Amino acid sequence: MGSGLVKIPVGSILFYVVKFGIILGVLGIGVWTWYKAKANNLPPTDYLKLALFVPFTIDFHLHYAFIFLTIILFNKKLLLPWNSPLKPIEVGR
Numbered sequence: 001m002g003s004g005l006v007k008i009p010v011g012s013i014l015f016y017v018v019k020f021g022i023i024l025g026v027l028g029i030g031v032w033t034w035y036k037a038k039a040n041n042l043p044p045t046d047y048l049k050l051a052l053f054v055p056f057t058i059d060f061h062l063h064y065a066f067i068f069l070t071i072i073l074f075n076k077k078l079l080l081p082w083n084s085p086l087k088p089i090e091v092g093r
Contacts, residue, residue, distance in 0.1 A: 019059065019061070022057075022059065022062065023059065023061060023062045023065050026050070026054065026057075026062060026065075026066065027065055027066065027069050029050060030047060030050055030066065030069055030070075030073070031069070031073070033046035033047045033050060034047050034073050047073075051066070051070070054066045
């Protein structure tokens, strides 16, 4: 996936339209899936599926933009555990 799949000259306007169109499209899908999960109070599994897809693209600008979007959207909440009915095991009682 990326502007390298189609042979478009690098300096042309169409090259930049395709390149940044793909970046904005993926970021738009990311924001939409995050907002959908946030509105329904669910874990963002669709966003995580998209995050598994992004590394297989060939555009490193897309990688940087997606990392930046993830930091903005989750703001340290990505690594925190979800609300779970499970309780930790207490040792020593």
